[in-house]
Structures are given as structure tokens and as C-alpha cells.
Amino acid sequence: MSRVRVLVGTRKGAFVFTADGKRDDWKVSGPHFAGWAIYHLKGSPADPSRIYASQTSGWFGQVVQRSDDGGETWQPVGNRFVYDGTPGTHQWYDGTQHPWEFARVWHLEPSPSDPDTVYAGVEDAALFRSNDGGRTWSELSGLRTHTSGPSWQPGAGGMCLHTILIDPANPDRIFVAISAAGAFRSDDGGSSWRPINRGLGSASIPSQEAEVGHCVHRIAMHPSRPDVLFMQKHWDVMRTDDAGESWHEISGDLPSDFGFPIDVHAHEPDTVYVIPIKSDTEHYPPDARLRVYRSRTGGGNWEAMTEGLPQRDCYVNVLRDSMAVDSLDPCGIYFGTTGGQVYASRDEGRTWSAIVRDLPSVLSVEVQTLP
Numbered sequence: 001m002s003r004v005r006v007l008v009g010t011r012k013g014a015f016v017f018t019a020d021g022k023r024d025d026w027k028v029s030g031p032h033f034a035g036w037a038i039y040h041l042k043g044s045p046a047d048p049s050r051i052y053a054s055q056t057s058g059w060f061g062q063v064v065q066r067s068d069d070g071g072e073t074w075q076p077v078g079n080r081f082v083y084d085g086t087p088g089t090h091q092w093y094d095g096t097q098h099p100w101e102f103a104r105v106w107h108l109e110p111s112p113s114d115p116d117t118v119y120a121g122v123e124d125a126a127l128f129r130s131n132d133g134g135r136t137w138s139e140l141s142g143l144r145t146h147t148s149g150p151s152w153q154p155g156a157g158g159m160c161l162h163t164i165l166i167d168p169a170n171p172d173r174i175f176v177a178i179s180a181a182g183a184f185r186s187d188d189g190g191s192s193w194r195p196i197n198r199g200l201g202s203a204s205i206p207s208q209e210a211e212v213g214h215c216v217h218r219i220a221m222h223p224s225r226p227d228v229l230f231m232q233k234h235w236d237v238m239r240t241d242d243a244g245e246s247w248h249e250i251s252g253d254l255p256s257d258f259g260f261p262i263d264v265h266a267h268e269p270d271t272v273y274v275i276p277i278k279s280d281t282e283h284y285p286p287d288a289r290l291r292v293y294r295s296r297t298g299g300g301n302w303e304a305m306t307e308g309l310p311q312r313d314c315y316v317n318v319l320r321d322s323m324a325v326d327s328l329d330p331c332g333i334y335f336g337t338t339g340g341q342v343y344a345s346r347d348e349g350r351t352w353s354a355i356v357r358d359l360p361s362v363l364s365v366e367v368q369t370l371p
Contacts, residue, residue: 009038047115121161140190155179196244222269250299308352336362
């Protein structure tokens with residue numbers, strides 16, 4: 001029987017939860033890196049024992065950690081890429097006289113096919129790649145040096161590159177999203193990039209023809225349809241059917257079209273999940289009721305999934321990297337909150353239960369389906 005491993009990054013450490021295919025008896029490991037902010041953990045699709053983690057501290061800097069035994073033990077890798085030994089620095093030596101400093105690694109995206117290839121999105125926005133399991137890194141500088149780069153602006157959480165999607169049928173095609181610049185696509189393995197924001201609108205950029213300046217919160221893709229992307233942005237849930245050439249709104253009957261996470265059912269590419277919050281200033285669920293919304297039509301028509309979730313006096317948020325799905329049948333859905341709860345559904349979102357409560361504030365949730 002298949003097993004499930006849920007990887008949770010929090011403001012004070014990392015936690016690893018495992019269960020069998022029934023997903024009703026969870027074992028916990030952690031906290032790993034206790035006291036450190038773990039912005040993201042993600043397992044390699046090509047090697048179920050390999051996990052990468054972004055460990056960060058304002059004083060000691062940024063470290064990328066790697067586990068080769070499913071999270072039981074860890075080793076720091078790639079420290080010359082992010083940390084030169086001086087507390088508080090996160091520096092990249094790009095051959096110039098002065099090193100370029102960035103704040104943290106927001107997102108790690110292992111290759112679908114090679115466990116030693118992994119991408120890192122950082123703040124301020126840039127993209128790196130390692131081909132040796134995180135030991136050494138190279139910047140894909142065509143993104144940061146794009147002609148639109150000088151006009152990029154940070155969102156409320158910083159100018160972070162938070163989403164990296166790799167086309168499983170064409171690894172040279174990569175999608176990224178930056179807050180608050182927008183979405184970008186490369187068709188040559190990351191050497192060159194172009195904005196793919198036509199049809200998006202933002203409060204400060206009413207023109208849907210604006211090349212950049214859009215506050216994208218998250219993008220999701222089903223591997224069977226890499227041309228179809230779903231986006232949660234700063235107001236509006238969006239969809240593209242042509243790999244980002246054009247976008248159209250699918251917010252439909254949601255109670256609020258503001259939120260951070262979005263994900264797609266493992267087996268149904270038109271089944272999409274979002275977790276709305278009230279507004280860009282009130283980061284908690286509408287009516288203080290925690291509801292996951294599901295669309296089985298690729299957007300537009302949404303239904304609230306509430307059974308097992310708090311339906312009064314709930315003021316938590318769910319951050320952009322804090323929702324994930326497994327590939328079992330029926331598909332499991334997972335998300336974590338800023339209140340420290342991690343919820344799981346074994347039945348595609350119909351009912352929910354808490355795996356754990358009272359963790360530190362959850363920054364990311366990822367899932368591995370194991371043999």
C-alpha cells in the first residue's frame with residue numbers, strides 16, 4: 001500500500017508527517033532546525049528519499065539543507081551560493097567586484113526527472129539552478145536582467161520569486177511568478193525569458209496590456225496539461241489555456257477573489273482548489289469561517305468545502321506555498337495555517353481533519369506519495 005509524507009515548513013522549524021494509504025494515523029518527526037524559519041521543503045519526484053529545505057535566519061543567513069533518507073537526517077549544501085560566513089549576509093558572487101545580496105530562498109523546485117537538479121527562487125527576485133544536488137548553483141541571469149527588471153516592485157511580502165513550474169513534457173519550458181512583477185516563461189531552459197501577463201489586471205495597473213507590475217500570488221499546473229495554468233493573484237483567480245499567452249478570470253461565485261494558494265486535483269485537471277481570505281488588508285477568511293472552495297469545471301463555479309473546518313471565530317491565513325495534493329485515489333488535499341494547524345482531507349476536500357494543531361505559523365506544505 002502506498003504511503004504519504006507531508007512536509008511542513010514553519011517559522012520555527014520543519015516537521016515531517018507520514019501515514020499509510022488510509023491517511024488516518026500520522027507519525028511526526030521534528031522539529032528539524034528548531035528555531036529557524038523554514039520557508040519551503042520539497043521532495044524530489046525522481047527520488048522519494050530526497051528532500052530539499054530552505055533554512056533562513058536574519059542573523060546567520062540562508063542555508064539550503066538536503067536529506068537523502070526521507071527527512072531523518074540532513075546536511076547543509078550549497079553554502080557558498082548563499083552564505084559567505086558573515087552573519088546576516090546572503091551573498092551571491094557573480095564574477096563582479098561586489099557580491100549581490102539577497103534575503104532568502106522562497107521556493108525550491110526539484111526536477112521531475114533528475115534528483116540532482118533543483119531550482120531555487122529567491123528574494124529579491126532571481127532564479128538559480130543546481131545540477132549536483134544543491135552543492136553548487138548557477139544563476140539563470142536572463143530573468144533578473146530582463147529589460148523590464150528595473151520596473152519590478154516588491155509586494156507586501158517582498159519581491160519574491162515564489163513559483164517555479166517545469167513542463168514535464170518539455171523541461172526547457174519553465175514558468176515562474178514574482179510578486180509583484182508577474183508571470184514569466186522561458187522556452188530555452190532558462191536562458192531567456194518573456195513576461196506572460198496579457199489579460200491580468202491589478203489595482204495600480206488597470207491596463208490589461210501592462211507588461212509587468214502584476215502581483216501574482218501563486219500558479220498551479222496539472223502535469224497532463226502543461227498549457228493550462230491556474231493563478232491566484234492579488235484580487236482575481238485566473239486561467240490560461242495557451243501557456244500564458246492570454247489569461248481570463250474564473251473567480252465566478254467565490255465569496256472573495258483574494259487569496260494566496262491554488263492547486264489542482266491529482267487526477268482531474270479541471271478540479272481546482274482555492275482558499276479565499278477577506279481582503280488585502282484583512283488576511284483572514286470571509287465571515288471568519290475557514291472554507292476551501294473547489295471548482296470541478298476549471299473555474300467559474302465554486303462550492304464551499306467546510307466539514308471539519310472551523311466555521312466561527314477563525315482568523316487564520318493560508319500562505320501561498322501552504323496547500324498541496326497527493327496522488328492517491330481518492331486524492332488527498334492538505335493545507336497549513338498561520339495559526340499552526342495542518343488540515344488533511346482523504347476524500348478530495350469533502351471532509352477535513354487536523355493532522356496537528358499548535359505548530360508555529362505554517363509557511364509551506366508539500367506532499368510526497370511514496371511506494
